Amino acid sequence: MSTHTAPSADRLRADDHRPEAPASPGAKAVGGVAGWLDDRTGAAKPIGYLMKKVFPDHWSFMLGEVAMYSMIICLITGTFLTFWYIPSAGQIVYDGSYLPLRGVTVSEAYASTVDISFDIRGGLLIRQIHHWAALMFIVAISVHMLRVFFTGAFRKPREINWVIGCILSMLALVEGFAGYSLPDDLLSGTGLRAAEGFMRSVPVVGSYLSYFLFDGAFPGEAIIPRLYSVHVLLLPAILVGLFVAHIGLVFIHKHTQYPGPGKTNDNVVGFPVMPVYAAKAGGFFFIVFGATVLISALVTINPIWAYGPYDPSAVTAGAQPDWYMGFADGALRLLPGWLEFEAFGFTFSFNVMIGAILLIPVMYGLMAAYPFLERWVTGDEREHHLLDRPRNNPTRTGLGVGALTMYGVLMFASANDLMAIKLGLSINDLTHIFRLGFFVFPVIAFWVTKRICLSLQRRDRDLVLHGRETGRIVRTADGKFFEQHEPLDEYTRWLLVQHEKQEPLQLTAGADEHGVVSPTAGKEKLRAKLSSFYFKDRIDPVTPAELAAAHHDGHALESIEAAPQEETSRPALESSRREPGKRP
Numbered sequence: 001m002s003t004h005t006a007p008s009a010d011r012l013r014a015d016d017h018r019p020e021a022p023a024s025p026g027a028k029a030v031g032g033v034a035g036w037l038d039d040r041t042g043a044a045k046p047i048g049y050l051m052k053k054v055f056p057d058h059w060s061f062m063l064g065e066v067a068m069y070s071m072i073i074c075l076i077t078g079t080f081l082t083f084w085y086i087p088s089a090g091q092i093v094y095d096g097s098y099l100p101l102r103g104v105t106v107s108e109a110y111a112s113t114v115d116i117s118f119d120i121r122g123g124l125l126i127r128q129i130h131h132w133a134a135l136m137f138i139v140a141i142s143v144h145m146l147r148v149f150f151t152g153a154f155r156k157p158r159e160i161n162w163v164i165g166c167i168l169s170m171l172a173l174v175e176g177f178a179g180y181s182l183p184d185d186l187l188s189g190t191g192l193r194a195a196e197g198f199m200r201s202v203p204v205v206g207s208y209l210s211y212f213l214f215d216g217a218f219p220g221e222a223i224i225p226r227l228y229s230v231h232v233l234l235l236p237a238i239l240v241g242l243f244v245a246h247i248g249l250v251f252i253h254k255h256t257q258y259p260g261p262g263k264t265n266d267n268v269v270g271f272p273v274m275p276v277y278a279a280k281a282g283g284f285f286f287i288v289f290g291a292t293v294l295i296s297a298l299v300t301i302n303p304i305w306a307y308g309p310y311d312p313s314a315v316t317a318g319a320q321p322d323w324y325m326g327f328a329d330g331a332l333r334l335l336p337g338w339l340e341f342e343a344f345g346f347t348f349s350f351n352v353m354i355g356a357i358l359l360i361p362v363m364y365g366l367m368a369a370y371p372f373l374e375r376w377v378t379g380d381e382r383e384h385h386l387l388d389r390p391r392n393n394p395t396r397t398g399l400g401v402g403a404l405t406m407y408g409v410l411m412f413a414s415a416n417d418l419m420a421i422k423l424g425l426s427i428n429d430l431t432h433i434f435r436l437g438f439f440v441f442p443v444i445a446f447w448v449t450k451r452i453c454l455s456l457q458r459r460d461r462d463l464v465l466h467g468r469e470t471g472r473i474v475r476t477a478d479g480k481f482f483e484q485h486e487p488l489d490e491y492t493r494w495l496l497v498q499h500e501k502q503e504p505l506q507l508t509a510g511a512d513e514h515g516v517v518s519p520t521a522g523k524e525k526l527r528a529k530l531s532s533f534y535f536k537d538r539i540d541p542v543t544p545a546e547l548a549a550a551h552h553d554g555h556a557l558e559s560i561e562a563a564p565q566e567e568t569s570r571p572a573l574e575s576s577r578r579e580p581g582k583r584p
């Protein structure tokens with residue numbers, strides 16, 4: 001593997017050959033410390049290697065960074081909160097500075113969170129930053145995941161990183177739920193009450209699970225300290241550990257890159273970590289931190305003093321989870337009542353269990369399995385470092401939008417009561433519409449998205465073959481009118497023709513020459529069907545022959561071969577790609 005720096009104009013000045021100026025005392029001291037450390041740890045070589053690592057530049061790669069920075073913000077502000085938060089359900093009489101609560105018996109957890117908000121200097125801001133960063137963290141993870149999905153960045157060799165990502169995302173939901181439950185206010189207690197109900201819906205062992213978690217009857221005094229250990233110790237340790245593995249794999253595989261001039265499956269075009277990316281990423285951290293602080297300073301979130309302490313006997317109307325739990329809440333509202341029935345003297349509440357206990361693992365399980373399913377269906381065993389343009393993989397893009405639509409229906413369903421009130425509609429009608437929508441809307445979304453992708457591909461073909469419409473009408477000498485078309489420049493054309501032709505798998509007949517059916521015939525048949533579903537509707541990229549023919553007709557001026565594969569549009573660093581596992 002080699003990494004080389006493209007010489008910049010500055011570095012090619014003639015005076016580069018002058019003898020180097022003697023190092024300043026500061027530089028000498030830094031060099032001395034670095035040498036001392038290297039002698040004892042041997043870290044210079046790996047660090048030097050990492051610092052030269054080339055990262056491609058694209059705005060969408062920032063999404064992973066936003067996730068990383070919001071996680072760091074949660075870790076920093078969370079540590080601040082632990083200095084004052086008391087993880088105890090023990091009852092005390094509140095005597096802090098928030099007058100409406102004076103004299104009310106509350107838990108120590110609740111009282112300490114109100115104290116953080118009103119009596120600890122900067123406490124309210126830090127609490128708000130913690131909560132806003134948590135919300136942003138999960139938004140960023142989700143959008144980052146969509147970027148990875150729609151561009152096919154999960155394909156070989158990045159499947160493991162996709163699976164790690166799925167686990168990270170699921171754990172982030174649990175971490176958020178645990179944090180939300182810590183202040184022990186009316187909302188968080190209602191959330192815990194719901195969680196207790198979910199657990200009890202598991203047949204046979206449900207009540208035992210609940211007793212185990214709450215150390216007896218709900219709410220008990222154990223749940224707050226237990227959630228605290230999970231929230232500040234167990235889950236952050238797992239999240240950070242998995243994240244290190246995640247980013248380590250990004251370094252090992254190197255980053256994917258969007259197709260473009262000079263970018264191939266075997267190189268990485270971009271800037272090195274040091275100094276360009278380090279400066280960019282460092283600056284970007286402060287932008288994310290700054291934006292989070294600004295929102296937190298201006299917009300109240302979770303004003304627990306307004307809700308009051310948790311009281312198991314109080315009925316809370318309008319309790320809402322944080323946004324990322326909305327889909328599970330929606331599923332609970334849509335599952336039909338007949339899924340709850342009595343048999344063998346027991347009540348089975350599958351309507352609750354499916355929505356609350358099974359939905360999340362099933363959803364993440366399917367997501368984690370997708371790269372492997374796609375690989376099986378397409379038979380594509382190759383490594384991919386160049387990303388797909390979403391339009392060039394219409395079925396995958398359609399499936400993604402279909403899944404998002406399903407998620408969206410559940411999310412909207414979680415607000416069916418508010419919609420009914422605000423829009424003056426019947427909640428039952430809304431529920432029926434959402435139930436139907438859960439099955440019908442994703443299919444429509446899949447179909448429409450696929451058609452849009454195919455149309456965009458057709459448009460790309462048209463552009464390549466016939467150039468851009470200029471709007472200039474020319475009249476010929478014999479009186480005919482036609483519109484002038486402008487040929488695309490080579491860079492744009494390259495982007496539109498670089499993708500591969502896709503075809504369904506050609507599968508074996510399923511029987512040998514003696515007519516003996518192979519034991520895997522059924523599986524192969526299914527694979528053939530899915531492969532045909534995946535690739536049946538497709539638009540092939542323009543071939544050099546087609547372009548030459550168009551060129552001959554005077555539509556396009558240059559051939560595809562002339563596309564500037566080995567040039568870049570800006571000064572860039574390039575490093576060659578490696579085979580995972582074969583590079584030191």
Ligand code: HEM
Pocket residue numbers: 070071074075076077078079081082085113116127130131134135137172175176178179180181182183231232236301302
């Ligand atoms: C990335 C992971 C994290 C997420 C998503 C998260 C989320 C949350 C949320 C939503 C709350 C409720 C905030 C509120 O009161 O409005 C919370 C509370 C809390 N979190 Fe975290 N947190 C994370 C990491 C941490 C870490 C690493 C620590 C400690 C080292 C921590 C310590 C706390 C404490 C002490 C509270 C209770 C105080 C309070 O609610 O103000 N959190 N967390």
Ligand code: HEM
Pocket residue numbers: 060061062063064065067068069071141144145148153154158161162163164165166168169243246247250254255256257
């Ligand atoms: C704690 C949550 C996460 C953090 C902090 C995180 C961070 C990052 C960062 C910084 C990168 C490199 C820059 C980029 O491509 O954006 C990256 C790449 C990647 N992430 Fe994540 N990620 C998280 C969750 C996820 C999830 C939920 C998935 C998918 C299910 C995922 C899949 C990937 C993949 C496949 C890559 C390699 C992409 C490529 O090379 O183009 N990540 N992640």
